[in-house]
Amino acid sequence: MQSARWTGPLLASTPETLPQGHFYTEPYFFDVISGGKHHPGSSGYYQYGLAEDFTIGFQPDFAIGTESPNRSPAIGDFKLLSQLRLTHFTPEHRVPSVAVILQEVIPTGKHDRLGPLHEGHGSGSFATEVGVNVQYYFLLKNDRLLRARLNFLQRFPHGSDVEDRSVYGTGPGFRGHAKPGATTTFIGAVEYSVTREWVLALDVTRQSTTQTKVRGRYNGGPLIEQTSPSSHFVSFAPAVEYNWSDRTGAIFGLWVIPKGHNTPASITPALAISRFW
Numbered sequence: 058m059q060s061a062r063w064t065g066p067l068l069a070s071t072p073e074t075l076p077q078g079h080f081y082t083e084p085y086f087f088d089v090i091s092g093g094k095h096h097p098g099s100s101g102y103y104q105y106g107l108a109e110d111f112t113i114g115f116q117p118d119f120a121i122g123t124e125s126p127n128r129s130p131a132i133g134d135f136k137l138l139s140q141l142r143l144t145h146f147t148p149e150h151r152v153p154s155v156a157v158i159l160q161e162v163i164p165t166g167k168h169d170r171l172g173p174l175h176e177g178h179g180s181g182s183f184a185t186e187v188g189v190n191v192q193y194y195f196l197l198k199n200d201r202l203l204r205a206r207l208n209f210l211q212r213f214p215h216g217s218d219v220e221d222r223s224v225y226g227t228g229p230g231f232r233g234h235a236k237p238g239a240t241t242t243f244i245g246a247v248e249y250s251v252t253r254e255w256v257l258a259l260d261v262t263r264q265s266t267t268q269t270k271v272r273g274r275y276n277g278g279p280l281i282e283q284t285s286p287s288s289h290f291v292s293f294a295p296a297v298e299y300n301w302s303d304r305t306g307a308i309f310g311l312w313v314i315p316k317g318h319n320t321p322a323s324i325t326p327a328l329a330i331s332r333f334w
Contacts, residue, residue: 058148058194061202061250062300064331066258067310069206069246072156072190074142075106080334081114087312091323097121101329104138110145114138118166120178133166133178136186146194153193160186162212169223177224181217182237186210201250208244225271226283233273238266238287248298256298258310265289290317296327304333 065071065083075081084101098121104114118133142156166179188210195203214237222228225235246260269285296310312325 058202060200061204061253061256062303062306063204063248063250063256064298064300064306064308064329066206066246066248066260067294067296067308067312067327067329068260068262069208069244070158070190071206072140072142072154072192073145074110074112074140074156075104075333077106077109079106080104081112081331082334083329083331085327085329087325087327089323089325091321095123097123098133102138110142112138112140112142118178120176122176126172126174127176131167131176131178134180135163135165137161137163140190146192153191156190158186158188158190158210160188162186162214164217168217168225169219169221169227171222171224173222180214180224180237181219181235182214184212184214184237186212188242203250204248206244206246208242208246210240210242210244212240212242214239219271219273225269226285227271227273228275230276231273232275233271233281235269235271238269238285240264240266254300256300258294258296258298258308260292260294260296260312262292262294263289264292286319288317288319290314290320306331 081104086099089096099119104112107113116136120131122128138160140156140158144152144155146154162184164179164181168177168179168181171177191207193205216236219233219235242264244262248256248258250256266288268287271283292314294310294312296308298308300306307330309328314323316322
């Protein structure tokens with residue numbers, strides 16, 4: 058177990074929890090490239106070990122516009138995190154590490170009453186997420202370690218009031234309510250320890266979202282109902298990790314989403330720096 062250091066793959070989350078009283082920070086910097094346009098931003102994980110098997114934290118989201126009038130940084134939706142570890146892998150007790158997670162999306166990003174050329178960066182809706190994270194180690198014949206992760210996450214949005222122009226395709230004068238579709242995410246990931254410091258990682262993700270429904274009126278007129286179609290995609294995220302100590306590391310990779318069902322193709326280069334305190 059001491060022959061490899063890990064940052065973690067680009068997308069899949071760990072089931073492990075922090076020792077009580079310790080912090081973990083992992084800011085992400087990325088650029089979503091889709092349709093020839095760039096959408097740079099930042100996210101990350103900021104966590105605290107509240108108890109030996111229970112970790113809490115938050116995940117911020119920021120966007121940086123590259124075209125006028127959206128050049129200024131904008132806040133997206135934040136997420137509150139909590140994770141309870143049920144089992145823990147050790148060389149003597151080789152059962153998978155398993156944790157259950159409960160998260161809440163906080164609608165801090167602007168989603169409606171947008172200007173004619175402004176972009177929205179939020180959903181306007183609180184959402185509850187529940188899931189399971191699993192991790193296991195394999196000792197290969199060449200005495201190097203392979204670490205595998207599985208994540209399952211289900212998001213249940215609660216809905217949001219909508220006014221005027223919004224991320225839901227409504228226009229000026231609209232008053233109504235939007236119910237974003239539920240999202241189901243599966244992630245499988247592996248990390249191969251090439252050396253103690255260098256690690257190769259790969260994530261494979263399958264994500265699906267049900268229909269989004271919007272209901273309301275324009276300027277007090279007749280009731281209008283709009284339904285956005287469901288969507289799904291499969292993505293890949295190869296990455297390289299370098300860990301210069303047991304407490305600090307970095308990862309660089311590409312999140313590649315081929316064109317899916319009602320999902321545009323995109324490539325997202327991303328860099329993250331992890332630090333255990």
